[in-house]
Amino acid sequence: MNVSSAQDIYKKKPYLISYGVNIIFEDRNQFENYVKNEPVLWNISPITFGLEKRIRNDFAIIGIAGTNVYQEKQKINGITLKNSKDVYFIEIGAKLNFIPLLKYKTNIDPYVTATTGYINRGVAGELNLNFGLGTNYWFNSKFGLNFNATYRINEAISVENKQGDLMQFSIMLVQIID
Numbered sequence: 439m440n441v442s443s444a445q446d447i448y449k450k451k452p453y454l455i456s457y458g459v460n461i462i463f464e465d466r467n468q469f470e471n472y473v474k475n476e477p478v479l480w481n482i483s484p485i486t487f488g489l490e491k492r493i494r495n496d497f498a499i500i501g502i503a504g505t506n507v508y509q510e511k512q513k514i515n516g517i518t519l520k521n522s523k524d525v526y527f528i529e530i531g532a533k534l535n536f537i538p539l540l541k542y543k544t545n546i547d548p549y550v551t552a553t554t555g556y557i558n559r560g561v562a563g564e565l566n567l568n569f570g571l572g573t574n575y576w577f578n579s580k581f582g583l584n585f586n587a588t589y590r591i592n593e594a595i596s597v598e599n600k601q602g603d604l605m606q607f608s609i610m611l612v613q614i615i616d
Contacts, residue, residue: 455490588608
């Protein structure tokens with residue numbers, strides 16, 4: 439059963455669950471090395487889960503949790519890690535879809551997010567304010583693929599723990615639960 443458009447999916451105000459993987463760019467050296475085709479140690483164990491409750495056709499409340507691991511010898515903020523570091527995060531916030539603004543029928547579902555949360559990068563936790571953008575591509579009325587980017591502005595809970603802001607990219611499978 440094909441969906442006629444992304445606009446039709448949210449009429450019943452469903453729950454959405456998402457699960458997939460993430461890549462974290464802790465500092466711009468990772469991105470610059472990737473662009474220059476130099477060796478980059480990518481994060482491992484990049485699991486992300488999300489839950490969304492549609493409130494209106496264009497607005498939802500979202501919660502996201504995930505994990506990752508920075509590998510040993512990865513360079514972060516100019517420092518080479520001697521041991522691997524576990525990373526985990528949790529956030530809650532709002533999602534605004536652009537579906538009502540689109541004048542044509544499409545399976546593409548662009549959105550922006552604003553969330554707040556907590557991230558622990560192996561030392562101690564940080565509170566954060568996150569801004570993201572992304573899109574869902576709906577294969578049918580139940581399943582889609584999500585691509586998103588989130589910029590995390592972090593504030594250390596203790597002064598010694600300031601680690602800097604980061605960028606995260608995720609790819610997830612999205613499922614609607616009526």
